[in-house]
Amino acid sequence: MTHTNRKGVTYTLYRATTATGRIRYVFAREPHGEPVATLPAGYVVRESVNGVVSLARDRPAAFAPDEVAAVQAALRSHPKAELYRVDARPDHIAIYERLGPAGDDLAAIFREVGLGSAAAKARIEHHLEQAASYTPVLRFRLQDRTRRLFGVERRWYLGGDDEWLLLEASGPIEAVARQVVPLLGTEEFFALC
Numbered sequence: 001m002t003h004t005n006r007k008g009v010t011y012t013l014y015r016a017t018t019a020t021g022r023i024r025y026v027f028a029r030e031p032h033g034e035p036v037a038t039l040p041a042g043y044v045v046r047e048s049v050n051g052v053v054s055l056a057r058d059r060p061a062a063f064a065p066d067e068v069a070a071v072q073a074a075l076r077s078h079p080k081a082e083l084y085r086v087d088a089r090p091d092h093i094a095i096y097e098r099l100g101p102a103g104d105d106l107a108a109i110f111r112e113v114g115l116g117s118a119a120a121k122a123r124i125e126h127h128l129e130q131a132a133s134y135t136p137v138l139r140f141r142l143q144d145r146t147r148r149l150f151g152v153e154r155r156w157y158l159g160g161d162d163e164w165l166l167l168e169a170s171g172p173i174e175a176v177a178r179q180v181v182p183l184l185g186t187e188e189f190f191a192l193c
Contacts, residue, residue, distance in 0.1 A: 001036050044056055063088050095184065096136050098128070141165065
């Protein structure tokens with residue numbers, strides 16, 4: 001059982017026994033126990049936005065497909081949509097931002113110094129995506145399960161690595177996504193509270 005991630009790295013599923021005698025499954029690039037031919041029952045392959053491959057329990061989705069699609073739709077209309085990824089986690093829907101420059105910014109610099117053409121942008125963007133790392137910047141958390149109302153949190157950059165600021169925006173996912181997502185990458189995003 002293998003899985004090739006978005007970066008083109010192939011992982012193999014291995015079964016190993018822990019010191020306490022429990023069976024443990026792990027995806028690895030190098031041999032790490034006994035290779036496994038098929039997925040164990042009740043498990044699925046999961047790839048994070050950063051390309052980390054893991055084995056996860058097959059659980060019902062926490063969010064309806066149309067709720068995740070609403071966030072993706074709001075993101076598609078963003079002028080720098082290629083810099084962001086959406087991922088539904090067990091307790092929230094997150095938007096991740098790619099670290100580093102955008103492909104069109106690098107292509108413009110290369111053209112300015114005579115090292116590239118307009119066609120180079122697609123190749124630059126492909127290479128940036130292959131090596132990209134993403135960090136979460138925005139989260140939508142379900143606040144009212146019955147009415148399906150969501151609250152929004154943005155990354156808090158003045159604290160530690162995993163601090164979030166709850167924003168005043170709340171409501172149906174389509175409305176809050178359309179309200180907040182366009183602000184990603186702008187000064188207004190950092191003024192949200």
